Amino acid sequence: MSGSIYGTLFRISTWGESHGKGVGVTIDGCPSGISLCEEDVQKDLDKRKPGQSPFSTPRKEKDEVEILSGIFEGKTTGTPIAMIVRNTNQRSYDYTEISKIYRPGHTDYTYDQKYGFRDYRGGGRSSGRETTARVAAGAVAKKILSEIGIKITGYTSSIGPIKVNKDHFKEEEIWNNFLSMPDVEAVKLAEEYLTKLKEQGNSSGGSIECIVSGMPSGLGEPVFDKLDANLAKGLMSVGAVKAIEIGAGIEVATKTGIENNDFYQYQEDGRIIKESNNAGGIIGGISDGSDIFLKVYIKPTPSIEMTQRAVNKNGENVEINVEGRHDPIIVPRAVIVVEAMVALTLVDMLLINMSTKMDNVLKVYNKD
Amino acid sequence: MSGSIYGTLFRISTWGESHGKGVGVTIDGCPSGISLCEEDVQKDLDKRKPGQSPFSTPRKEKDEVEILSGIFEGKTTGTPIAMIVRNTNQRSYDYTEISKIYRPGHTDYTYDQKYGFRDYRGGGRSSGRETTARVAAGAVAKKILSEIGIKITGYTSSIGPIKVNKDHFKEEEIWNNFLSMPDVEAVKLAEEYLTKLKEQGNSSGGSIECIVSGMPSGLGEPVFDKLDANLAKGLMSVGAVKAIEIGAGIEVATKTGIENNDFYQYQEDGRIIKESNNAGGIIGGISDGSDIFLKVYIKPTPSIEMTQRAVNKNGENVEINVEGRHDPIIVPRAVIVVEAMVALTLVDMLLINMSTKMDNVLKVYNKD
Amino acid sequence: MSGSIYGTLFRISTWGESHGKGVGVTIDGCPSGISLCEEDVQKDLDKRKPGQSPFSTPRKEKDEVEILSGIFEGKTTGTPIAMIVRNTNQRSYDYTEISKIYRPGHTDYTYDQKYGFRDYRGGGRSSGRETTARVAAGAVAKKILSEIGIKITGYTSSIGPIKVNKDHFKEEEIWNNFLSMPDVEAVKLAEEYLTKLKEQGNSSGGSIECIVSGMPSGLGEPVFDKLDANLAKGLMSVGAVKAIEIGAGIEVATKTGIENNDFYQYQEDGRIIKESNNAGGIIGGISDGSDIFLKVYIKPTPSIEMTQRAVNKNGENVEINVEGRHDPIIVPRAVIVVEAMVALTLVDMLLINMSTKMDNVLKVYNKD
């Protein structure tokens, strides 16, 4: 097992390296009868692709997806959907030096320890380029969710010390700026902050928030496959994520029971709502029908053009100063990746939940 | 799938409810030849069992484990190890009222939504009693880890506003007080805090930190089965956990690259170490051989004896004030559960990693 | 992984040895809302239990099942159903000799090779006693199938050279005789045959046929999880099975296309039927709605009281003559085991198939 398959019923299998022939994904378990074309996938890929902002890597990739299977007459057939994005802009580069050094914050050392050697060109399999495949699959997952009425909204919530002000929140701004931020004032401050870091050859961390609306209740399986447990896995599997919160997150630790419990009340239309949402839409690992709220914290890009202490394979301590085409901030490009992982996890739990009630089994087999 | 199986090679399957006949676990995939007896398991169960502290539920359970299979002449045979802990102290109780109400912070509503009805006695399957099975299995996992030299140390790091002071840290204190805290001064303050909350019928949240030492490098599978991704799943699957950090955690979001990168250097003995450990021992989802550091944040017990707004199944808004045998704080009893989930996840990744290098395959089959 | 978990959505986890404390099974993923009591399970266990026939082991076991979890007010809750059958009649026996010998046809040698040592008492985990757990879980699976209208009928189709004559087939006879044969004349001949073998201390092989009626079409997943592929796995996992046929089975190899193809025609009620059923109800790995027909071939019990050549652990060739309580024929007791494996596999495929069409997803989430 090399860890590149995700899901139980809606399963994706990804492959590809930064400087290989491309990256790709095969979806096994997409239900039949869903309208799907390359444009559905391309529009999410375009939100992730590099070379669009002064704050992302200047590497130019068109990131054009080709669907290779699983669609017939514009609809999913129920059999595997394979997609490929060819690499076109791997810069020729002399890797002689880098191949012998373990860079701080990079996977050079751990891959060598695990596998005995590594594809050192651009990070190989550990490159952020791998997330292209997640985004492609995520776009398909979103199509399914949208038929149920589920919508996922991710955005950059902070960059270094600059935080989005909830009072300025405008959803329509998210994809209007280079930083995927829903607050135009925060964007201005963050751009200044990043410009300064970029001049130093330094980089910045940040955070991403994600809201899921239109959720049915009942998704998530008790004990180990709780909805939040599987979301946590999916999100922590994104390269640079180092912390995850659901609902009130770390604040629950300093709250008391009476402060943290979300009281219920009936709406006039007979629906049950909660007066607050510290739970973030998930109780006991099962969705309660209110919005899911989650947040991830992302470390600064390890690739910086500053002098660092490192080691080489000859047993020597060395100083390095890595040049290359890197993002001073990866957070804005990771927003669509976070959305993808949430979508992929939700679709899987949605399908798994179908068989948990005998009533549903009878409904599908027309025996009710 | 109802989510009660965990792991790929070292797989546990758990069962049981708060007020049923007991709880149990079957381990499928424990390697053969490990010394194991009931006492090995009992000593971890004793750290979790209720009724030992003024701050935990007064329910008295001996939590005596019986090993039913998989051991022969004191050693694991490689076949399934089944363990059972019988419930003995389910208080008789009139559930008529509770069966019709959805209590804030409890799983009453979500279980009914998912399954159509629920075992409402003491929370049924969603009770914290379920974690007994995790702890039993975790004790077996720890035996395996200890043979490799891996040690897991968890402790309460905060209760409400009271935090452990790292300068006062004494590992030997952890199991010396009711709160599983390694700082005697923090214990005193926390006891005062909890006593006050208890008088009000209120409860407190808190946090747990966990350190894993003696780690081999190379554990964790790229992309989706990263070591931190699987740890995040395991930990978030513990009932009340609402946030998880690995290494520097949420702080990485406000750091710059030069601050966050951990520089390498060679030790005199030829080993590579990192000057800092913001990564928390995991880079690119793979262990780097330094200590793993992680932290979870736990919500306050939802069971409080204070008036709350809730709803009943007749479509009415009601006020409730739940009595029962509940913990004003569950954090101290959750420490051993956190250790168990870390142990279970690490053993699984340890076994999975064995086959990732052809050199290892040849070593096992004596072809090198 | 030690191979004792079966299924994807309807997952069973079994444990237990011949001479340990008992055997058991936990079902994870049984839909909620199904009526279930111990009697439902006991009636299948009673068909398997030893000591009922002159041709099965004289070991007396009541094989009384206890359901430990997952039922509330007579219905499945959707959470794990744990069941245990305690061993009560392990005869005390001197295993000194047997522990050092590798008996022909037994697992002594392969278990030692795999695990380094073995529980040699009565075959340990490799004992046929393990199938008790399959039968218990299978009984639950049958309850689900029966709500959909699916019925499974297994029977002994041959014992040694004695074959059931299809013209004499009487379903009601199957559980009326010691040999689970639907043909009273064949029973008589088989009893004579077995009596003679028993006197010699020898044993007999045989075959079991199984018919599944009331099948919905559409079960089975393309390529690797074909319905017949998963049935083949489930059936071949029963200890002594050495061959499996679906539909016309081995005869297809000598047929031509025109002979083997099953022609379709419309019934007057608009249903499509096939004029023949060489396919055995499965085409391209997917059920076609006609009866499933399958057959397994079972080797003779290896435990015989005749002199055989064997080896011991001291490096010596030896002659052995094993005494013990063994079945001269295990086929009749395996009928209910075959039914159980078919039921377990079908339920799993039934639940998996629910999510393969978007129409079904919409139906369950009330969006159609």
Next chain:
Amino acid sequence: MSGSIYGTLFRISTWGESHGKGVGVTIDGCPSGISLCEEDVQKDLDKRKPGQSPFSTPRKEKDEVEILSGIFEGKTTGTPIAMIVRNTNQRSYDYTEISKIYRPGHTDYTYDQKYGFRDYRGGGRSSGRETTARVAAGAVAKKILSEIGIKITGYTSSIGPIKVNKDHFKEEEIWNNFLSMPDVEAVKLAEEYLTKLKEQGNSSGGSIECIVSGMPSGLGEPVFDKLDANLAKGLMSVGAVKAIEIGAGIEVATKTGIENNDFYQYQEDGRIIKESNNAGGIIGGISDGSDIFLKVYIKPTPSIEMTQRAVNKNGENVEINVEGRHDPIIVPRAVIVVEAMVALTLVDMLLINMSTKMDNVLKVYNKD
């Protein structure tokens, strides 16, 4: 789940249709450090590719494999290996008629029942063309097995009534004739038989035998993941297979215990051998170190140019006579597919078995 992923640690994910852009496979979990190039894979694909024989479909496909990822400097990196074979010779064809008819022996009806519609061009996903991906992955599996000394030899053992005579067996003939038969006299007779059938527009079934030599003992997991159980699944998942035998197969049913038991004896070199091999190299689901012997029975190609009764989607009974490019016999081309499934299953069990003994764990982590 649509069933196109196979394996636990060595996992393959396949995709592609007969008349789509191509077929492909991604291997997740191939150990690092194995020499691998496209030629290693191509030589197995060449044994399967169509258009080489008077008895296989005249469709011309070069079946050229492109490796897209997972190789660096000629060696596997341990990360996913993606391979693609583009379709180049899909004949343009008028499918108007075929799209409305359910042909006997084909998957038209079952796919429509399962998915609501189907890609009817050349069978879509249910086409034998899907096996290209299995063969490509199987070639990689064989590279691993060969490093352990395991060799797989498959061959056509019968075509219709013509059987290979064991006395004429010549391994070197297998790939010397169009029919993959190791007996030149049988080849002659079979060619005559097939020529006659072809003139009629009819087709033939047949059988394939497969021998695995150089097996280590200990592979296979007790109870459900027995080695023979997983082999049975893998083999039955090949489209046209309708029966499977391990070792003595169906003959065990008419044998007595004394006839069927394989006696052990020590060789002069201290190795244990069996005097016979009715077990086919597997006892209790675990390899015993002797050769594995298995046999599959394959139905005649359903595509025949003869008049058959069928139904259409308008509710009418019709007569059809399908023209197309089909194989009068698929058995010879399936030999390499059988080998592939055996190789894929064995590698997976080989890797899984590594962690079943604590001794092995310690060996890999250098603690012994």
